[in-house]
Amino acid sequence: MADFERETASLALSILVKRLILIGELEVIDAEHCHDSLLMYKTLIITKMTGRYFKMLRNLILILLGGVLGVTGVVATTPVVEADEQFIPMLVYRTGPYAPSGIPVANGFRDYYTMINNRDGGINGVKITFEECETEYNTKLGVECYEKLKNKGSTGASLVNPFSTGITYQLIPKASVDEVPILSMGYGRTAAADGRVFKWVFNFPTTYWSQASAFIRYVAQQEGGEANLKGKKIAHVYHNSAYGKEANPTLQALAKKYGYELVLLAVDHPGQEQKATWLQIRRAKPDWIFMSGWGVMNQVAIKEAASIRYPMDHFVGNWWSGSDADVVPAAASANGYKSATFHSPKSDFPVHSDIIKHVYDGDMSKAKKNSFGEVLYNRTIVNAMFAVEAIRTAQGKYGNRALTGAEVRWGLENLNITKNRLKEMGMEGFTKPVKVSCSDHETGGPIIIQQWNGSKWNIVSDWVAPIREVVRPMVEKAAAAYATENGIKPRSC
Amino acid sequence: MLYRETGQFKISYAADQSVFPISQDRWFVSVVIAVAFFVVPVLASEYLLQAVMIPLLIFSLAAIGLNLLVGYAGQLSLGTGGFMAVGAYMTYKLTTAFPDINIIIVFLLAGLIAAFVGLIFGIPSLRIKGFYLAVATLASQFFLLWMFNKVAWFYNYNSSGTITAPPREMFGVIITGPMASAEIRYLVTLCIVIIFAFIAKNLVRGRLGRSWMAVRDMDIAAEIIGIRPFQTKLIAFAVSSFYCGLSGAMMVFLWLGSAETEAFSINESFNVLFMIIIGGLGSILGSFLGATFIVGLPILLTNAPQMVGLSMPIDMQKHIEIMLFGSLIIFFLIVEPHGLARLWQILKEKLRLWPFPY
Numbered sequence: 131m132a133d134f135e136r137e138t139a140s141l142a143l144s145i146l147v148k149r150l151i152l153i154g155e156l157e158v159i160d161a162e163h164c165h166d167s168l169l170m171y172k173t174l175i176i177t178k179m180t181g182r183y184f185k186m187l188r189n190l191i192l193i194l195l196g197g198v199l200g201v202t203g204v205v206a207t208t209p210v211v212e213a214d215e216q217f218i219p220m221l222v223y224r225t226g227p228y229a230p231s232g233i234p235v236a237n238g239f240r241d242y243y244t245m246i247n248n249r250d251g252g253i254n255g256v257k258i259t260f261e262e263c264e265t266e267y268n269t270k271l272g273v274e275c276y277e278k279l280k281n282k283g284s285t286g287a288s289l290v291n292p293f294s295t296g297i298t299y300q301l302i303p304k305a306s307v308d309e310v311p312i313l314s315m316g317y318g319r320t321a322a323a324d325g326r327v328f329k330w331v332f333n334f335p336t337t338y339w340s341q342a343s344a345f346i347r348y349v350a351q352q353e354g355g356e357a358n359l360k361g362k363k364i365a366h367v368y369h370n371s372a373y374g375k376e377a378n379p380t381l382q383a384l385a386k387k388y389g390y391e392l393v394l395l396a397v398d399h400p401g402q403e404q405k406a407t408w409l410q411i412r413r414a415k416p417d418w419i420f421m422s423g424w425g426v427m428n429q430v431a432i433k434e435a436a437s438i439r440y441p442m443d444h445f446v447g448n449w450w451s452g453s454d455a456d457v458v459p460a461a462a463s464a465n466g467y468k469s470a471t472f473h474s475p476k477s478d479f480p481v482h483s484d485i486i487k488h489v490y491d492g493d494m495s496k497a498k499k500n501s502f503g504e505v506l507y508n509r510t511i512v513n514a515m516f517a518v519e520a521i522r523t524a525q526g527k528y529g530n531r532a533l534t535g536a537e538v539r540w541g542l543e544n545l546n547i548t549k550n551r552l553k554e555m556g557m558e559g560f561t562k563p564v565k566v567s568c569s570d571h572e573t574g575g576p577i578i579i580q581q582w583n584g585s586k587w588n589i590v591s592d593w594v595a596p597i598r599e600v601v602r603p604m605v606e607k608a609a610a611a612y613a614t615e616n617g618i619k620p621r622s623c
Numbered sequence: 624m625l626y627r628e629t630g631q632f633k634i635s636y637a638a639d640q641s642v643f644p645i646s647q648d649r650w651f652v653s654v655v656i657a658v659a660f661f662v663v664p665v666l667a668s669e670y671l672l673q674a675v676m677i678p679l680l681i682f683s684l685a686a687i688g689l690n691l692l693v694g695y696a697g698q699l700s701l702g703t704g705g706f707m708a709v710g711a712y713m714t715y716k717l718t719t720a721f722p723d724i725n726i727i728i729v730f731l732l733a734g735l736i737a738a739f740v741g742l743i744f745g746i747p748s749l750r751i752k753g754f755y756l757a758v759a760t761l762a763s764q765f766f767l768l769w770m771f772n773k774v775a776w777f778y779n780y781n782s783s784g785t786i787t788a789p790p791r792e793m794f795g796v797i798i799t800g801p802m803a804s805a806e807i808r809y810l811v812t813l814c815i816v817i818i819f820a821f822i823a824k825n826l827v828r829g830r831l832g833r834s835w836m837a838v839r840d841m842d843i844a845a846e847i848i849g850i851r852p853f854q855t856k857l858i859a860f861a862v863s864s865f866y867c868g869l870s871g872a873m874m875v876f877l878w879l880g881s882a883e884t885e886a887f888s889i890n891e892s893f894n895v896l897f898m899i900i901i902g903g904l905g906s907i908l909g910s911f912l913g914a915t916f917i918v919g920l921p922i923l924l925t926n927a928p929q930m931v932g933l934s935m936p937i938d939m940q941k942h943i944e945i946m947l948f949g950s951l952i953i954f955f956l957i958v959e960p961h962g963l964a965r966l967w968q969i970l971k972e973k974l975r976l977w978p979f980p981y
Contacts, residue, residue, distance in 0.1 A: 224936075224938035225938050225941045264940070264941045269886065270678075296883065296885065299785050303787065306801065307802060321782075370772060371885055372784060373783075378782065399885055399888070608781070616787065616789050616790065
């Protein structure tokens with residue numbers, strides 16, 4: 131084949147050259163000549179090109195084949211990790227429309243684990259290893275990442291923090307089979323708070339439903355009592371996904387109880403276009419707005435709220451809608467915007483100075499570039515602390531070695547972070563103590579409201595407890611429905 | 624030398640009309656199927672099955688479905704994601720309402736419902752063509768997803784709008800839900816895909832396929848020779864939606880385990896369309912090649928830096944992957960605008976002459 135092509139090519143070339151010389155000599159270009167030479171030239175180009183393409187193609191196919199063989203090779207042989215290293219998979223999203231929220235989260239995990247390794251030499255001498263996998267906040271990629279990382283390390287994944295409600299939903303059924311506990315801190319499936327059905331899933335310190343009920347309680351406080359909720363109009367602007375919808379049943383149940391009018395407004399993924407939503411808000415004129423947003427949706431919503439001159443101090447985001455990246459683009463017009471949280475937005479706790487010292491060698495500007503001190507960064511510090519403390523708790527029972535997922539699960543279930551322990555870790559006043567139990571994987575922790583003053587977040591309320599007598603029965607009902615649908619027999623505890 | 628049909632005489636009409644008239648082709652396909660059935664489940668790791676093989680097969684089926692409509696019948700459609708969602712949500716509704724019905728039968732029933740929905744959304748195709756039809760089918764994509772998001776009945780009124788695959792068994796083996804092993808789910812997927820790929824291959828060789836192609840190539844001429852465009856186009860929509868619905872059901876029940884409407888977004892419709900464009904319009908083989916390209920390549924590119932021992936920040940790696948993927952698509956479209964299937968065909972023609980080309 132190649133010979134054939136080369137021959138044609140050379141033949142065509144010689145004819146073309148001859149023809150060109152001829153034309154050049156005669157300086158007469160009649161129609162026939164012109165047509166002929168053009169044809170020849172075309173033939174030449176085409177033959178040359180197909181030859182080259184086939185070569186390129188052959189090489190490409192060889193490369194692809196090699197690559198495929200390589201993948202199977204790599205997958206078949208998992209790398210050997212030193213015996214006493216605790217592996218934690220990290221599903222992160224540093225790219226895509228959710229990157230503004232994903233980057234501080236990824237950095238927070240990395241920095242806290244690194245700090246534990248550098249300062250203490252690991253958890254009781256057991257080093258933490260971790261590997262990042264990019265999910266783009268996409269559930270399919272998230273599952274792929276989980277499958278890729280779950281068997282890494284000497285004992286497999288010790289626990290997984292999906293940091294996406296969608297991915298959490300995907301992983302919940304797999305967790306019990308693979309024996310990898312899920313720590314979905316304040317996100318994921320709220321019903322998982324019922325530990326009797328969801329043995330492998332933990333969502334302490336508090337959940338979407340608790341948060342929504344606490345928000346209503348906060349509104350009642352601001353309005354001067356629960357009786358004043360009657361006749362009020364509360365809008366819920368939510369990301370149209372499993373995550374955003376989570377708070378709806380609670381808000382609906384409470385609307386029935388307190389008699390306020392609930393307006394539900396969905397914003398479709400990824401949330402860059404919200405003009406219609408805010409037009410509806412302008413028409414409905416709600417007294418309060420609650421928002422469940424994430425990523426770029428938050429920035430857009432706050433800007434839109436500012437542009438319709440909605441009173442910002444009546445606009446409250448949930449804890450995923452209140453980070454620095456959300457309010458900075460709206461600049462001064464975001465002034466007064468509030469959001470729920472369960473930890474301090476400040477970054478002057480001893481744990482922070484430890485991170486600066488042991489991760490960044492005291493280089494504050496470098497730390498700032500890595501989202502140090504942002505709200506979501508702080509939240510991840512809390513999350514990473516829970517993970518590390520759960521492993522530490524489990525080590526108390528199983529010994530100071532690399533633990534399996536099942537052993538870490540025990541640690542999560544018996545986690546008890548007291549006020550004293552928080553002080554020891556340099557987090558006194560940073561977040562609230564947590565005590566997990568077999569039946570309660572949520573602990574129903576309180577929330578606190580923070581407010582943006584144009585340059586930083588400040589705490590503006592006391593701790594607001596959720597309305598547990600409403601939320602817990604709903605959790606148990608939802609968990610029971612999940613159990614019957616999936617044939618799970620609840621544990622007794 | 625190796626690939627030559629010389630001496631293969633056909634002595635019956637059946638032999639002359641077989642799907643693979645050349646015995647080398649028959650052998651090749653049989654070996655591929657045997658490898659897929661016996662070697663892959665044994666050798667492949669769970670990650671490879673779960674992250675590569677199962678989605679590859681499921682998307683192949685969706686691509687076959689769309690290829691019947693776009694490649695054979697010439698009706699451009701962007702509603703694939705919507706029809707896949709119909710299959711998935713209907714399977715969920717049926718299997719939670721009637722847990723005793725065999726899940727495979729539920730898949731087929733859900734496919735039939737998807738076919739019916741496709742039939743309805745195919746009606747505009749009688750009046751509008753080409754890009755305008757694509758826009759009309761886009762409406763089905765958005766309407767269906769909006770409906771599954773909005774009407775709580777479709778997801779049994781749970782708070783999050785997520786459908787979850789409950790455990791269902793067949794012959795005493797669990798094939799859906801979290802307890803089903805990756806190998807079992809892979810084998811079930813493989814069986815369904817092979818059966819329906821053969822059905823599709825035979826459909827397009829038969830009267831129906833020929834009338835689709837006639838309508839595609841020139842609808843007025845087709846009408847003159849006695850093909851009814853009304854029935855032909857609508858059947859194309861129905862069959863295509865059946866395939867898409869089936870693959871959507873398999874996507875949730877045999878691959879993801881649970882899903883929300885986001886899993887069937889417009890991006891999936893585009894992905895499947897890219898699969899058939901890159902794989903080859905009007906080719907069953909092309910559907911498989913295209914699905915392999917679109918599903919397999921990003922995973923290959925994601926894992927490539929680690930395979931060669933290169934460590935780089937994960938975000939940079941992702942960005943490089945996106946750029947490489949895009950440029951490879953452009954590269955293949957320039958090299959062979961008729962898709963990978965056409966390349967395969969050229970390769971076969973060359974092989975016939977090898978090693979003694981004229």
